[in-house]
Amino acid sequence: MNINQIDQDNQTHPPLEPLRKHCRQEADTANIARSFADLISQLFLHTSQEDPPSRHINVALEGNLGSGKTTFARYLIQALGHDGSVKSPTYNLCEPYLVINNGLEITIHHFDLYRMQTPLEWEEAGFAEYFDYPGVCLVEWPEKAEGTLPAFDLSVRLEAISLFSTDDSEREITLKAKSASGEFIISRL
Ligand SMILES: Nc1ncnc2c1ncn2[C@@H]1O[C@H](COP(=O)(O)OP(=O)(O)O)[C@@H](O)[C@H]1O
Ligand SMILES: [Mg+2]
Secondary structure (H helix, E strand, O other): OOHHHHHHHHOOOOOOOOEEEEEOOHHHHHHHHHHHHHHHHHHHHHHOOOOOOOOEEEEEEEOOOOOOHHHHHHHHHHHOOOOOOOOOOOOOOEEEEEEEEOOEEEEEEEEEOOOOOOOOHHHHOOOHHHHOOOEEEEEEOHHHHOOOOOOOOEEEEEEEOOOOOOOOOOEEEEEEEOOHHHHHHHOOO
16 A cells, blocks of 8 residues: 555545644653654555655654753654664754664654754755655754755644743644645544
8 A cells, every 4th residue: 555545545635734732741742752653653564565665754843942852752763663862963963763663674863953054054964865764854943954854744843831831841742744644644643
């Protein structure tokens, strides 16, 4: 089954509305990231039967400093099969992870473009080919690339609920599909 078929079968057009999830605590964010990872695995199992397999997904991670982008990425990368720590790629722009997920080898590239000086620095660093690898690209601060990145399949925006809240663990997560693969995930989350 290819992704277009999946799309037709589920009749997800016209485009899905953004999906909003309320998180009272970090454990809720962790659960969403784990479900997300599970759906990436399902998507890759479907597309692995394609010839050639189109096993790739680009995810934009949006939100202010401290909103939880790296935290979300950490739970996602670990749920995909990485057995170890996940540090913020703030200084070297990109951290790669190779995992085995459902018997499939997946490369995850976790980017943080916050410190980029010019929009095309990611390309000059040779990162463009990572967006073609079978696997997952997670990009914090995609706006720093000013629209020069390849298309995203979906975006995940994290927002602290209230600046004045005494409970600073509350977050709203908004997920938007931008492709059939993105719709596959968001319609099942
Ligand atoms: N519901 C939540 N979701 C995500 N992170 C949370 C949540 N509640 C508290 N946190 C904390 O907020 C901080 C988010 O930091 P980080 O993930 O580095 O943010 P960013 O990458 O967006 O700058 C972490 O210390 C994390 O433990
Ligand atoms: Mg971060």
